[in-house]
Amino acid sequence: MEDxxxxxxxxxxxxxxxxDPDLGRDIVSLGFVKELKYCDGIASFTIELTxxxxxxxxxxxxxxxxxxxxxxxxxxxNIKMTAQVRPSKAEQxxxxxxxxxxxxxxxxxxxxxxxxxxxxxxxxxLSKLGAKVGLMDADVYGPSIPTIMGVNSQPxxxxxxxxxxxxxxxxxxxxGFFIPKGDAVIWRGPMLHKAIEQFLxxxxxxxxxxxxxxxxxxxxxxxxxxxxxxxxxxxxxVSTPQDVAMKIAEKAIIMFQKLRTPVLxxxxxxxxxxCSGCGKREEIFGSGGARRYCEQNHIPFLGEIPLSTDICTTxxxxxxxxxxxxxxxxAASFINTAKxxxxxxxxxxxxxxxxxxxxxxxxxxxxNNEIRIQWKDGHASIYTxxxxxxxxxxxxxxxxxxxxxxxxxxxxxLDVHALSINPVGRxxxxxxxxxxxxxxxxxxxxxxxxxPCNECASKSTASAN
Ligand code: ADP
Numbered sequence: 001m002e003d004x005x006x007x008x009x010x011x012x013x014x015x016x017x018x019x020d021p022d023l024g025r026d027i028v029s030l031g032f033v034k035e036l037k038y039c040d041g042i043a044s045f046t047i048e049l050t051x052x053x054x055x056x057x058x059x060x061x062x063x064x065x066x067x068x069x070x071x072x073x074x075x076x077x078n079i080k081m082t083a084q085v086r087p088s089k090a091e092q093x094x095x096x097x098x099x100x101x102x103x104x105x106x107x108x109x110x111x112x113x114x115x116x117x118x119x120x121x122x123x124x125x126l127s128k129l130g131a132k133v134g135l136m137d138a139d140v141y142g143p144s145i146p147t148i149m150g151v152n153s154q155p156x157x158x159x160x161x162x163x164x165x166x167x168x169x170x171x172x173x174x175x176g177f178f179i180p181k182g183d184a185v186i187w188r189g190p191m192l193h194k195a196i197e198q199f200l201x202x203x204x205x206x207x208x209x210x211x212x213x214x215x216x217x218x219x220x221x222x223x224x225x226x227x228x229x230x231x232x233x234x235x236x237x238v239s240t241p242q243d244v245a246m247k248i249a250e251k252a253i254i255m256f257q258k259l260r261t262p263v264l265x266x267x268x269x270x271x272x273x274x275c276s277g278c279g280k281r282e283e284i285f286g287s288g289g290a291r292r293y294c295e296q297n298h299i300p301f302l303g304e305i306p307l308s309t310d311i312c313t314t315x316x317x318x319x320x321x322x323x324x325x326x327x328x329x330x331a332a333s334f335i336n337t338a339k340x341x342x343x344x345x346x347x348x349x350x351x352x353x354x355x356x357x358x359x360x361x362x363x364x365x366x367x368n369n370e371i372r373i374q375w376k377d378g379h380a381s382i383y384t385x386x387x388x389x390x391x392x393x394x395x396x397x398x399x400x401x402x403x404x405x406x407x408x409x410x411x412x413x414l415d416v417h418a419l420s421i422n423p424v425g426r427x428x429x430x431x432x433x434x435x436x437x438x439x440x441x442x443x444x445x446x447x448x449x450x451x452p453c454n455e456c457a458s459k460s461t462a463s464a465n
Contacts, residue, residue: 007038007073011045014067020049021056022343023350027064041075043068050349051209052083052130053342085131085209086349090231090426100134100205102233102345104264105213105226107256109248111142112217114269115238117315118305118334119214120148122236124322125331125338127169131209134164134171136199138226139216140187143176150318155203162203168323173203189221196225210345219255227259227425234262234348236302236341240270241285246293253299260357260427260444264344265300266290267337270307274329300344303337306330358448363429369417373447381451385417389433391450392440 015033016026027033027047036045047064049057061079068077087101097103106122108115116139127133137145145151149167154177156163164171175195187195205211215235216222226232235256239249253263268290273282284307294301305311308330314321322331359376366372369385390409392398397407412435419432428443448456 004038007043007071008036010071011036011038011043011068011074014071015045015064017067018060018063020060022054022347023050027060035080038074041073042078043071043074043076044078044080046080046082049081049083050086050346051342052085053126053339054083054346055336055339055343057081083130086346088231088233088345088349090423096200096230097205097211099207100211101209102349103211103213103230104233104341104345105138105215105223105235105261106238106267107215107223107235107252108217108238109219109250109252110217110245113238113240113245113249114305114311115139115217116142116144116148116214117311117320118238118267118269118337119212120145120315120320121305121311121322121331121334122338122341123170123210123212124168124320125335126210126212126342128322128326129335129338129342131342132207133169134173134205134208134211136203136211136213137172137174137176138196138199138222139214140175140179140192140195140222141216143174143179145172145174145214146176147318148315148320158204160202162198164203164205168320171205171208173199189225192221193225193229196222197229200230210342219252223252223255224259227256227261227427229425231426232261233345234264236264236267238267238269239290241268241283241287241289243289245285246289250293253297258427259425261425262348263299264341264348265302266294267302268304271304273307276309300340302340302344303333305333305337358444360429360444360447363421365418365421369415371418371421373451375448379451379456381447381453381456383450383452384414385433386412386414387452388418388431388442388447388450389416389435389437389440391446392431392437392442393446394439394441396437396439 012028016028018027020027020030023030032047034046034048061081064079065077068074085101106115106119123133123135135145137143149172151165151167151172153165155165164173237249237252239245256263270285272287273284291301310325311321311330314324321328322334325331360373361376362374364372371383371388373381389412399406417434419434422430424430424441428441431440431442432438
């Protein structure tokens with residue numbers, strides 16, 4: 001009789017033929033196959049995916065079953081499908097929210113496109129698929145999540161921590177809890193920054209696979225604060241199909257790309273109206289625009305949500321459609337979109353798409369006034385404090401409109417040195433200098449351009465010519 005170890009190796013070999021289509025690798029090398037056992041013609045193992053919302057879960061299970069049963073001598077295969085959501089890794093997130101694996105804002109170019117409705121239904125869909133989910137309503141100008149999610153209670157304060165109320169199994173925090181009903185909010189940038197900081201640092205979110213953040217529309221202070229404060233796994237953009245809405249959504253995409261927050265994909269809301277009387281579909285706002293845009297710009301298309309009175313009425317009544325009518329076609333469109341979003345999050349956490357933009361892996365002070373950056377592509381840059389201080393691109397040092405330098409390089413002394421260096425989101429470092437200058441945010445692109453080595457200096461001369 002053959003040794004069961006030999007057969008287990010044969011099973012593993014066979015399972016190498018099963019690929020995760022999203023991650024593009026086989027399930028054995030991805031480490032998905034666990035607890036493999038063979039006994040009396042029966043193979044038993046677990047396939048641990050990176051999200052319970054995996055859109056190809058059943059397909060992978062069937063493929064695994066097929067390849068294992070094709071091994072001579074194996075009569076049956078017991079396959080258990082589980083999931084362990086992988087976290088997006090970053091130092092700032094580890095410090096602030098170590099138990100929250102992924103922070104995923106939902107953004108839009110303009111208001112009224114259904115961003116809050118989509119955020120709430122996506123959160124419920126992910127939770128129903130088995131994930132631990134939180135929903136943070138950062139839409140300070142129209143915080144509608146408590147209404148949509150039917151939350152009537154306020155957060156509780158315990159030992160200087162805020163305990164978020166829960167609805168449909170989802171922890172919820174909203175700007176709306178702190179604004180008197182009927183009041184109009186006039187919050188300036190620093191106040192918004194503080195509020196976002198509190199939502200991240202003093203709310204007891206507990207362990208979460210996904211924290212969905214409903215952002216205000218547009219490209220303002222809340223978006224900037226969030227991207228600066230904590231590295232986000234990536235953002236989903238919602239738009240209606242009209243050309244004008246798409247053009248404004250594009251601005252949001254460009255802003256997130258500038259802030260190095262990956263755009264996980266695009267959701268088209270209010271896409272086509274199906275008449276409940278005759279069943280005919282009308283493309284009220286046009287169709288296919290978002291899909292075309294995504295194809296042209298290599299952005300994943302996550303799904304389209306129909307225009308439906310049920311979506312509107314269920315949200316108004318505090319029980320979103322995925323909770324109220326989970327078997328309806330409209331709920332199915334949210335569930336599919338949530339699965340596609342979860343797949344993109346897994347792809348992002350597995351290393352994402354190939355990115356040629358400069359990315360530091362370590363920044364350190366190697367002497368009192370020298371800083372070294374080790375880049376992901378293997379390059380290392382060594383800067384003197386004077387060189388970096390002169391290269392500051394903040395509004396005090398460079399005219400924002402004309403790009404003309406405002407800082408006189410001869411005013412920067414040779415012994416200027418960094419007092420502190422802190423990461424800013426996924427895209428920059430903030431450096432405070434010994435000459436009292438504290439407003440310098442150095443983007444990774446700028447730092448790479450400032451690298452004084454011969455190789456980089458010749459590249460930047462070539463591109464300037
Ligand atoms: P935003 O957050 O972008 O301002 P909301 O989610 O508040 O937008 O939605 C605005 C209005 O549109 C709400 O009344 C909501 O119920 C409705 N709505 C959103 N999506 C749909 C949809 N797919 N079909 C019908 N009504 C919708």
